[in-house]
Amino acid sequence: MKRLNNRALGILRGELQGDTRGDVGERVVRKLLLQELEGLARQEGPPLTELQLKRIIQNRYPAFKNPVIERAARANQPSKARTLAITLGGVVAGGVGLTGFVFLANLPYPMIRQPIAEHAPILLLPSFLSMDHNYREAIALVEQSDQLVNQATSAADLELGQEKVTQAQHHLDQLPVWFLGYYPQRYCTFFGCSWKFTHDEFEAARKSVGRMDVILFQERNAHDQLDEILEELNAARSQYRQATSHRGAEQALLDWQDAIDRLELIPRQTLAGELARTHLNAANRDFREARQSLNN
Structure with missing residues (x-):
């Protein structure tokens, strides 16, 4: 943001250029003041306030009209809508950036996830929640499938068992096999884990689904x-x-x-x-x- 915006500079320039009072010395003062104001219009920083403008202008040219300075000061302040838009833009950009970073952190690549798991495990919360959900669903569906398939009394039992087996396989496929040996202790500290995410249990569930597929x-x-x-x-x-x-x-x-x-x-x-x-x-x-x- 410029310290002096174009609208405010235009008001001040118009007043200086329209002022024909005084001798050559005063005209030079007005010209130097205009150059200084144009320089402020190129500078990045917080907008100049009315008090700052009066100090800059009247120290160099006391005859400058106060109402003109006040009007220029009002014009130099950003509108509330623009300020809100800039703030929201920053928030959105920050949110998008954070979302993108969290997405990258949760990609199934150990070289990315392991350092984050050690230093900022909260960023892996989406993965832990997904793992927890898919694990619980897979185990529950495997148990339901076992009852329906291995103790079927009708074709309807087998049909429903096939549906449950398919669902169980889907949830097992969603589990990151390469991550099975990792037990998210910090996640379980805050959210509680009633499960042991191990290779043995995963393999047992997968073999059970495989056997039921053969039976079906x-x-x-x-x-x-x-x-x-x-x-x-x-x-x-x-x-x-x-x-x-x-x-x-x-x-x-x-x-x-x-x-x-x-x-x-x-x-x-x-x-x-x-x-x-x-x-x-x-x-x-x-x-x-x-x-x-x-x-x-």
Whole structure:
């Protein structure tokens, strides 16, 4: 900010240049005063007040009119709106700079984070909060997934279990693996940590998610096989009932037996395998009755 702004300088210059009083000596004084004022207009610093302007001008040229100095002093003071704008601009710029620095400090690079963790751990608060949130969510979702997947009683349980496994994997992916060995003691001092952020626990959760992914894959395959076989079984039954010849009925029974054999191959450890046992008992009973009826 200039010590004397252009508007104030214009007021003072107009008065000096319009003043024709006195002899050559007074004209020289007014010219030197104007040069001094122009020099102040080039200087950076706090704006000159009315008292400062009077001291500068009247010490050199006592005949200068006081009302003109007062008007120039008012014009030289920055407006409240401009002052507020400058202040807000500074605050915003400072905030942006701090935000940018915090963002850089929380990047997943040990060479950046480790020195900050030692000397200014509060700057890593966003990372600690994120780690805490993702850790708690991952552990809770792994436990929920385990109940749904390993103790499923219906396809709906498996479907919900798949959703929970996906969510757990997402939160595990958000955890900075390279940072697992670091225990943020200062953060835990202020906010309290009920967790131990260790490689072992992370690996256990990740392996649990991996095992459930395998189980869900097997369950999906078994369920698809069951749906396909049941469709073939129903088709064979319908073909047998609609057969118009002994040969057609025999072919239907062969397809029926083939479907029964395939039902027995569905893995028993899967939910689809348990359901297959129920269908298998009914299919065998109806098959024996159909075979006996055809032979008679």
